[in-house]
Amino acid sequence: MKLYHHPLSGHSHRARLFLHLLALDHEEEVVDLAANAHKSPQFLRLNRFGQIPVLTDGNHVIADSNAILVYLTKKSGDARWLPETPLEAAQVQRWLSVAAGQIAYGACAARLVTVFGRKFDTEEVIGRAHASLEVIDEELQSRDWIADIGSSHPTIADVALYSYISSAPEGNVDLSGYRHVNAWLARVEALPGFIEFQKTAAGLRA
Structure with missing residues (x-):
């Protein structure tokens, strides 16, 4: 397997993180976003939307970070990361949708302003980030992991949410007021195989 990624992309990090948590043998190739390598004809043959990450596995090409998480779970055969029962699978999918929705248009977008110079309404995206964090913090009051499936093991929902929240x-976006979120971040970071998302001196970390 080979993962095409960029070290400052949270979408890329969630795929890299899961590969390492599963200890799956793979190669990694950095895509030069500054040189528009993700828009090159060669890369567009892998993902017509010109987005990272992309995972190749033999003749299979899997684009989209959440799709990669699902593929890797099935590839590994470890159903703890994505349970098979209808209700449990739906609970995990709910939070994958949050990662692709509220987190992408909140915490992720706020970081895109400071790290990549994207032109979003700063007040709006920071407000969205806090609105989603308040919900997540409340959800984590009663359990260790985000999907409400009564499990002591994390799921791919935790992997999908981690990078942009951390x-x-x-x-x-100040995380200091979210006690349960911070405890959850620490639990993710304590998992065997965890790899850190590369930090930048931006925003509150400047």
Whole structure:
């Protein structure tokens, strides 16, 4: 397997993190975003949307970070990361949607302003980040992991949410008031095989 990624991309990090948590043998190739390598004809053959990350596995090409998490779970055969029962699978999917929705348009977008110079309404995206963090903090009051499936093991929902929540301070989103979120971040970081998301001196980390 080979993962095409960028070290400052949270979408890339969630795929890299999961590969390492599963201890799956793979190669990694950095895509030069500054040189628009993700828009090159060669890369567009892997992902027509020109987005990272992309995972190749033999003749299979899997684009989209959450799709990669699902693929790797099935590849590993470890159903603890994505349970098979309808209700449990739906609970995990709910939080994958949050990662692709509220987190992407909140904490992720706020970080894109400071790290990559994207033109978003700063007040709006920081407000969205805090709104989603308040919900997540309340959810984590009663359990260790985000999907409500009564399990002592994390799921791919935790992997999907981790990168942009952990890096939220780079987008001027203060995490200090979210006790349960911070405890959850520490639990993720204590997992065997954990790899850190590369930090930048931006926002509250400047």
